[in-house]
Amino acid sequence: MSTGEATGGNTNRDTRRVAIVGGGLAGLSAAWYLSKSGLPVTLFEASSRLGGRARSFEERHIGCEVDTCQHIALGCCTQFFEFCRELQILPYFERHQTLYFVDTTGQIHRFCPSRWLFPPLHLLPAVAKLRFLRPADRWRLLRGMSRLWRASTKDFWSTMGEWLRANGQTAALVEHFWTPILISALSETLEYIPVVIARKVLVEGLLSTRDGYQLWTPTRPLSHIFDGEVSTRLATAGVAIVKGAVVKGIRQKDTSWTLCFASGEEQTFDGIVLAVPWRTAIRLLPPQLRESVFSGWVERLHPLSDAQDACAITGIHLWFDRPCLSLPHAILLGRHSQWVFRPHFGQKVPVQEAPDGRSALGVTGDRHACYYQIVVSASHRMPRLTVDEWLKVAVEDVKAVFPSAREARLLHGRVVTEPAAVLSPSEEWQRLRPPQMTPFVGLVLAGDWTATGWPGTMESAVRSGRAAAQAIVQSLRQGRPL
Ligand SMILES: Cc1cc2nc3c(=O)[nH]c(=O)nc-3n(C[C@H](O)[C@H](O)[C@H](O)COP(=O)(O)OP(=O)(O)OC[C@H]3O[C@@H](n4cnc5c(N)ncnc54)[C@H](O)[C@@H]3O)c2cc1C
Numbered sequence: 353m354s355t356g357e358a359t360g361g362n363t364n365r366d367t368r369r370v371a372i373v374g375g376g377l378a379g380l381s382a383a384w385y386l387s388k389s390g391l392p393v394t395l396f397e398a399s400s401r402l403g404g405r406a407r408s409f410e411e412r413h414i415g416c417e418v419d420t421c422q423h424i425a426l427g428c429c430t431q432f433f434e435f436c437r438e439l440q441i442l443p444y445f446e447r448h449q450t451l452y453f454v455d456t457t458g459q460i461h462r463f464c465p466s467r468w469l470f471p472p473l474h475l476l477p478a479v480a481k482l483r484f485l486r487p488a489d490r491w492r493l494l495r496g497m498s499r500l501w502r503a504s505t506k507d508f509w510s511t512m513g514e515w516l517r518a519n520g521q522t523a524a525l526v527e528h529f530w531t532p533i534l535i536s537a538l539s540e541t542l543e544y545i546p547v548v549i550a551r552k553v554l555v556e557g558l559l560s561t562r563d564g565y566q567l568w569t570p571t572r573p574l575s576h577i578f579d580g581e582v583s584t585r586l587a588t589a590g591v592a593i594v595k596g597a598v599v600k601g602i603r604q605k606d607t608s609w610t611l612c613f614a615s616g617e618e619q620t621f622d623g624i625v626l627a628v629p630w631r632t633a634i635r636l637l638p639p640q641l642r643e644s645v646f647s648g649w650v651e652r653l654h655p656l657s658d659a660q661d662a663c664a665i666t667g668i669h670l671w672f673d674r675p676c677l678s679l680p681h682a683i684l685l686g687r688h689s690q691w692v693f694r695p696h697f698g699q700k701v702p703v704q705e706a707p708d709g710r711s712a713l714g715v716t717g718d719r720h721a722c723y724y725q726i727v728v729s730a731s732h733r734m735p736r737l738t739v740d741e742w743l744k745v746a747v748e749d750v751k752a753v754f755p756s757a758r759e760a761r762l763l764h765g766r767v768v769t770e771p772a773a774v775l776s777p778s779e780e781w782q783r784l785r786p787p788q789m790t791p792f793v794g795l796v797l798a799g800d801w802t803a804t805g806w807p808g809t810m811e812s813a814v815r816s817g818r819a820a821a822q823a824i825v826q827s828l829r830q831g832r833p834l
Contacts, residue, residue, distance in 0.1 A: 666768070
C-alpha cells in the first residue's frame with residue numbers, strides 16, 4: 353500500500369498533523385487517546401497487521417489461526433482494561449477466577465482468594481489450600497508477602513533471589529511459588545529481577561485488590577481483536593491507518609519532522625509518536641538526537657557489549673488426537689513447561705482416520721484435534737533446544753501430569769520463540785527506560801519499554817501510548833498554542 357493511502361480520515365480544523373510510527377498496543381493506545389484530542393492522526397505500521405507483538409499467525413499447514421504466544425492480562429492491568437472497554441473489545445477476553453497449580457504428581461491445587469475477606473487477608477484461604485507446600489512454608493509465604501508489601505526503598509534494587517533468601521523463603525517455596533509466578537510475569541529468572549519490579553506485580557496483582565490476581569485470556573486470535581476490531585474503531589474515530597508502511601528514518605527540520613519510508617516516499621508532520629521496539633527506535637532517530645533521547649543505551653547495545661537487553665519467551669503449540677486436560681489453564685510445578693493453556697480457538701482442525709488406523713490432521717473428519725499451548729518464559733536462560741527437543745519436552749511434561757494425555761498422540765506441533773519478547777527487567781535496563789516526553793518539541797516515545805512503572809506488558813504498552821498522547825499535545829502546545 354502506498355503511504356498516501358489510508359483507511360479512515362480526519363475532519364478536524366486543527367491542521368497540525370501527528371504521525372504514529374508503529375501499530376502495536378502502544379501505537380494503538382496513542383492513536384485512540386490522540387483521536388480524542390482533535391489533532392489529525394495517521395498511524396503507520398510496517399507489517400500488514402496491527403497488534404505488534406500481540407499477534408496471531410496462520411498455521412498454513414492446518415489452516416487455522418493461533419496466537420504466536422498466549423497473552424494474559426492480570427486483573428490489576430487497569431489501563432489495559434479501560435482501553436479494552438472504550439474500544440469495546442473486552443467481551444473478547446475471558447476471566448479466570450481460579451488459578452490451577454498442578455504438582456509433579458499431577459495433583460491439582462486451586463488458588464482462589466476469598467470473595468468476602470478484605471485484601472490482603474483475602475489470600476489466607478487460597479494460600480492455606482496450596483498443599484504442595486509444607487504447612488510451615490505456607491506461613492513463610494504469607495510472612496514473605498507481607499514483608500514484600502512493606503519492603504523499604506533500600507531493598508528495591510536488590511534482586512528477588514537475594515531478597516527471598518534474606519527473608520526466610522525456603523528453596524521449595526522459591527521453586528514452587530515465587531518462581532512460577534514471577535518468571536511468567538517478568539520473563540526472567542529471580543536472580544535478575546529487582547525487588548521493585550517484582551513488588552509491582554505481586555503487590556498490585558495479588559495483595560492489594562480483590563481481583564488483581566485474576567487472569568484474562570483472549571477468546572479469539574489477538575489479530576482479530578487488535579487488527580480487526582480495534583482497527584475499525586480507530587478508523588471510525590478518524591485515525592488514518594496505513595499498513596505496510598516501513599519507516600526507514602526520521603529527519604528533523606525546524607519544528608517539523610519528516611518520515612522517510614522504505615518505498616522512497618517522505619511525509620512531513622508536526623509531531624511524531626515513535627511507538628516501535630527500543631532497538632528500532634534508536635535506529636530510526638537521527639544520530640545527533642540519539643544520545644539525548646537514549647542516553648546510555650547506544651554503547652550497551654553495541655554488538656561487542658554482553659549486556660542482555662531482551663528476554664525471550666517460547667510458545668509451543670500442540671495439536672493432539674484427543675483431549676488431554678479439562679482445565680482452562682495449568683501452572684506446572686517443577687517442569688520446563690511452565691504454563692499450559694487450552695485456548696478457545698485453534699480447536700477446529702479435523703482429524704481423519706488413516707487406513708492403518710492411525711489418525712492425522714485432515715481437511716475433513718468427524719472429530720477435531722485438541723489444541724494446547726505451552727508457554728516457557730525466560731527461555732533465553734535455558735539451554736538451546738531444537739524444535740524437536742522443545743516438542744519432546746512439552747509432550748513429556750503434558751503426559752507426565754495429565755492422565756488423560758498418556759494415550760494421546762501428537763498430530764502436529766509448532767514452536768515459536770520470540771528472542772526479544774520484552775525489555776529485560778534487570779536493574780541496568782529498568783533504570784534506562786526513557787520517559788515518553790523527549791527534549792525535542794513534537795517528538796515523543798511510546799512502547800512497553802518506556803518508563804511506565806510497569807514491566808514490559810500490554811498494560812505498559814497501553815499506558816505508554818496514553819502518556820505519549822498527552823505528551824505530544826503538551827509538546828505541541830509548548831511549540832505553538834493550540
Ligand atoms: C511471546 C510473547 C509473549 C507475551 N506475553 C505477554 C502476556 O502474557 N501478557 C502481557 O501483558 N504481555 C505479554 N507480552 C508482551 C506484549 O506483547 C508487549 O508488551 C506489547 O505487545 C508491546 O506493545 P508495543 O506497542 O510496545 O510494541 P510492539 O508490539 O512491538 O509494536 C511495535 C510495532 O511497531 C512496528 N514497527 C517496527 N518497526 C517499524 C518501522 N520501521 N516502521 C513502521 N512500523 C514499525 C511493528 O511492526 C509493531 O507492530 C508478550 C510478548 C511476547 C513477544
